[in-house]
Amino acid sequence: MKKKVMVLTMLAFMLVFAAACGNNTESASEQKPKATPSEEKEVAKDELKFPEKPVTLVVPYAAGGGTDATARALAKAAEEFLGQPIGVVNKTGGNAIVGMSEVANAKPDGYTLLFNTSEIVILPHQGMSPITYEDFAQIAQINFDPSALTVPADAPYNTLEEFLAYAKENPGKIRVGGSGTGGIWHLGSASIEKVTGVKLNYVPYDGGAPAKTALLGGHIEAVTISPAEVLTQVKAGELKTLAVLATDRSDSMPDVPTFNEAGYDVAVGVWRGIDAPAGTPAEVIEKLQEAFLKAAKEQEFITFMENNGLGIVLKGSEDYHKMVKKDNDFYKELLGELGLSN
Amino acid sequence: MELLLQGLMNVLDIKVVSILFLSGAVGIFIGSLPGLTATMGVALLLPVTFGMEPVKGILLLVGVYFGAIYGGSISAILLRTPGTPSSAATALDGYEMTKKGLAYKALTVSTLSSTIGGILSVILLIFIAPQLAKFALKFSAPETFALALFGLAIISSISGTSLVKGLMAGFAGLLIASIGIDPIGGFPRFTFGTANLMGGISYIPVLIGLFAASEAFHTAENVLIQTKTVSTSINKVKLKWAEFKKLIIVILRSTFIGTFIGMIPGAGGDIASFVSYNEAKRWSKNPDEFGKGNMEGVSASEAANNGCTGGAMIPLLTLGIPGDAVTAVMLGALMVQGLQPGPLLFTNHADIVYTLFIGMLFANMLILFYGMLGIRLFVKILQIHKAILTPIILVLCIVGSYALGNNFFDVWVMLIAGIIGYVMNKYNFPPSPVILALILGPMMEASLRRALVISSGDVSIFFTRPISATLLLLAIGTLLYPIILDWKKTRKTTTDAKQYDASNID
The missing domain is CATH 3.40.190.150 (Bordetella uptake gene, domain 1)
Structure with a gap:
């Protein structure tokens, strides 16, 4: 008895699903003839019905x-x-x-x-x-959203130039956080190294937010994540953004200069x-x-x-x-x- | 205090109250369905809040969040189907209680623990949030690694009868966790060139498969082959005051652990509930009863995951850093409303913040209301004949796995995990170490290697930082605890035997 009930319930579900899937394939096959090239062209000729x-x-x-x-x-x-x-x-x-x-x-x-x-x-x-x-x-x-080079507010550098000068004096000492290796914010850091010739120590995180958390905790020295991700802390005066990797200034941070202004042609x-x-x-x-x-x-x-x-x-x-x-x-x-x- | 009163007035608005009532019910419903997690519930309702006033919109999400975390325990206890990953630890003892016919009691314990845990964590949030938040920032890669290792060490207490089998299951989980893109190097591992394995195996389909589907297969076997009579009696035994009094300490400890872990960025209710479960067992007078239907296990897990909710809000509101996956979605919700979470939120929008606090307290009370009202209804699920219930559970497993990412690959993962879980069950391998390893494995690997990048390869970073060193000691202690216990027992018996031998020789 129990067996029958169980098998019947299973069957009922299968039927429902088969019916649902069946409908899909039907409607899909119905659509196909509609899309034959000749017909489509006709439609396009008349007037676009989309x-x-x-x-x-x-x-x-x-x-x-x-x-x-x-x-x-x-x-x-x-x-x-x-x-x-x-x-x-x-x-x-x-x-x-x-x-x-x-x-x-x-x-x-x-x-x-x-x-x-x-x-x-x-x-x-x-x-x-x-x-x-x-x-x-x-x-x-x-x-x-450009990669924004952001550092703690009490960092010893206030401009991109000072940051680069510090990085040149201390190669590999500045730990920069961002997304995983090969992710966009890693490429932001990597292109800073590429165009300016400085050497940074990149620390991969699971994304922008954890990298920012590490920056706030003083575990790393900089991040290269989006303005959106650091805006709150920048406004609160805990972090400062030195420059954005873009050709134009960011709408959310109009006072922050671009790498382009400093003479580097890069947008990441x-x-x-x-x-x-x-x-x-x-x-x-x-x-x-x-x-x-x-x-x-x-x-x-x-x-x-x-x-x-x-x-x-x-x-x-x-x-x-x-x-x-x-x-x-x-x-x-x-x-x-x-x-x-x- | 004035602000709190003002907040109370704001919450006692008919519209706000009705939003809380509605969202709480929606949350409990979403939470009780496998695959629909608290994160997903909040994410799905996020667009609804765009057009609402800030307080109403955020409280809607808060109601869903709190409700879902509680809702997960209902299906975990009744059907061994953790509705959310946070309730995986609840299923360990909750379902055993149901099997003994104590579903009613288990649900009462879960409801009370959830409510108390939730309320206490909000109180912690209100009064010591800024001080606690600073602590959250101290957590860097070495600390996260130590926490993950501590979490994994808990395998020793959730292994059931055999530690070796538990460790085997845990290592299998770690192996599965290494599938996907290398978190630090960025190279694909064990993906066999398929896109679906690039992101790794998601732990939620595995969780649904190992717990719910395997149990459904097991019941199906019993129904079809009728080796055993399957009947679940519902004993309407109520929780006695004396029993509850014993739970109070468990609840307090678990809430504290939950709030603390919730506060740490990247660690959420799933980890909190397992850690509390472990601590409850460690301090319990009857540790042997854990895994066999001990109320303390249910209570610890539920107080912790609801305690986690308030904890996760601490860094979100005070620093603008989400404490877990759900609050990450809520960060977006706050931003959409033009409320920048962070240090300025309390000065610029104090009225809104305190209204949210009161709303959160209210949302937790609603859990008690819905829970106590609903238990009678919830246990009715058990009266549905197994022959009808089992296929329904399997369908829910499939739909839930698909709903996660609208990706059919997850359904296959769930089904395969279900079959493996069924076999594991036959040979007494515990499923929870696999889940624990899947949750913690990626976190442990990434933070270990990240810490070494930060320290330029110097291993001492793990031992010279106080939090990290403490957690590592705890981890070692937790792992060795059962072994030491065993050793003591055997030593006692062998010394007894030796004395006996000695006396014989004489």
């Missing part, structure tokens, strides 16, 4: 992180301009590669988008991602943007670019970014693509010099 159903924005990071929060705030603002709901889905795993692969392999119809980050121009050179920026059609860049930081799978029709990209760029200019989104200390840097499809390509070449070379390429 989007006709909700759009999915894949975030390759866990819910609750900075990237996730930015994606959700942007998606909320963009719905109005797109005329369809945007569902944000967190697909984590494999250091974001799982989510990236999913979108790269999705149908290039503009209904599956990726909230991409600068990791896409770093991971492939380390042999950690089979997917590169070329697997995507860049739609719009939304944000850029995190950027975030919207990508579609490569091969997405140009009209669809156009439409998406318009919607997301408009959304990024909405007051609510701007306030969100300001409160979080995140910098808004907007670029359309073409400029965004150029920037990604340039970054890709820069990091390829840098990682090669660091002996981290694979």
Whole structure:
């Protein structure tokens, strides 16, 4: 009797799941004939009917992180301009590669988008991602946060020049914290060494926040993480940012000079943007670019970014693509010099 | 004090109170489901708070956070399915109590311990937060390494009958923990070129598999083969005042440990509950009863993980540094509201801070309210026939693992862990050392190597710093404690035997 009940319950669940999965495959197969090239062209000729159903924005990071929060705030603002709901889905795993692969392999119809980050121009050179920026059609860049060289407020140097002079006198003595080896904030520190010729001692942490904690505790001498991550303590007078690794000054720290001003041509930081799978029709990209760029200019989104200390840097499809390509070449070379390429 | 009264007035607003009631219930529900952790519950509700007033938005998240940490214990006790990693230690004795028919009592102990632990930790937060926070900053890589090693040494007290089997399980866990990207060098290890292994094996699917799925397989076997009669009686034995009095010391000690560990950046409720469990066993009069359904075990784990909640808020509010994964999400929530956590928060927004404090106390009281009201309902789950309940649990395991990252790979990890857990159970290998090693392994490795980078390779950094040295001594003591105990016992018996021999020779 018990056996029968158990087997029956199991069967019932299997049926429900089979039915659910069955529906999916059915609808998928229904969509396929729609997408035959000839028909698509006809649609395009007449008038672009996009989007006709909700759009999915894949975030390759866990819910609750900075990237996730930015994606959700942007998606909320963009719905109005797109005329369809945007569902944000967190697909984590494999250091974001799982989510990236999913979108790269999705149908290039503009209904599956990726909230991409600068990791896409770093991971492939380390042999950690089979997917590169070329697997995507860049739609719009939304944000850029430079690596900000930050030290305790009572440190013996007050400017970038004094810091570099101190570093030259004490090679390897300044311990700099940031993300894991090969991560973006490590590359920030590494490019400071590269362009200025000083020698630092890099200490890898699990991310910007733990590195900052170590800096506050006096366990290391500097960090090269984003302005957003140090802003609170800078405002409270516990830390000071000497310079940012960018061409333009950061919105959240307008008084802090750039490395560019000191004569070093270097820009290292995190950027975030919207990508579609490569091969997405140009009209669809156009439409998406318009919607997301408009959304990024909405007051609510701007306030969100300001409160979080995140910098808004907007670029359309073409400029965004150029920037990604340039970054890709820069990091390829840098990682090669660091002996981290694979 | 005036600020606290002002805060009380602010909280006693019908809207705020209803938000707390609602979020507490949502939290308990989320927490009791495997795979939906407190972190995820808070993260999912984060966008809802964007449009709300600061106090309401943050208290909504606080309610979910506190509720979820408590909710995890319900399924851990009733179904051996820790709803959140923080309740893994609760399952050790909680489920044994359920098997004995003492589910009602176990849930009462868990509710009371959670509430008291939570309230005390908020009181600590209110009165000595700034002093405690400075201590949190003293924790650098060597201290974190020593804490992780101390945590791992606890394997000796959660191994059950055989220390050797516990250590074997722990080392297997450490091996699994080394999969993924090398935390310091940045190179992939044991990934076989697959993207899914790059980030390592996440411990939550393993936790669900080893505890919940393996138990479901076990029950399924019993139902199908009917080797044993499976019946869970529900004994409505209530907790007696005299029994509760004995628990008070356990609760106080565990709350203190929980608050302390919660405060340390990077260490959360999962570690706190295991450490408290270990300490409860060490100081208990009947350490042999642990793992066989001892109330003190349930109480220690639950007081600690709820004590952790207030502790994790200490560095968040005073320094702007999150104490655990949930408060990391809350940092974002505060920033969105334009409240920069940190030293300036207390001077610039004292009214909001004290309203939050009162709200937190209230959220903890709600746990008591929901818990005491709900126990009768919760235990009804056990009356569902096993033949129906078991498939439901398995479905929850699958859905929960998938929900973690919408990645089907995690479901496979859970299923494989379930099968391994089933076999481990057959041969009396304890599952919790694997979980402990998976949680602490990466932390231990990264901080060991980070400390050596900081000291330029000098090992003395671990012994010359007072906190680190103390924790290392504790670790060694904890690991050797059972061995010394055994040795003493055998020495006693052998000396007795020798005397006997000696007298014989004479």
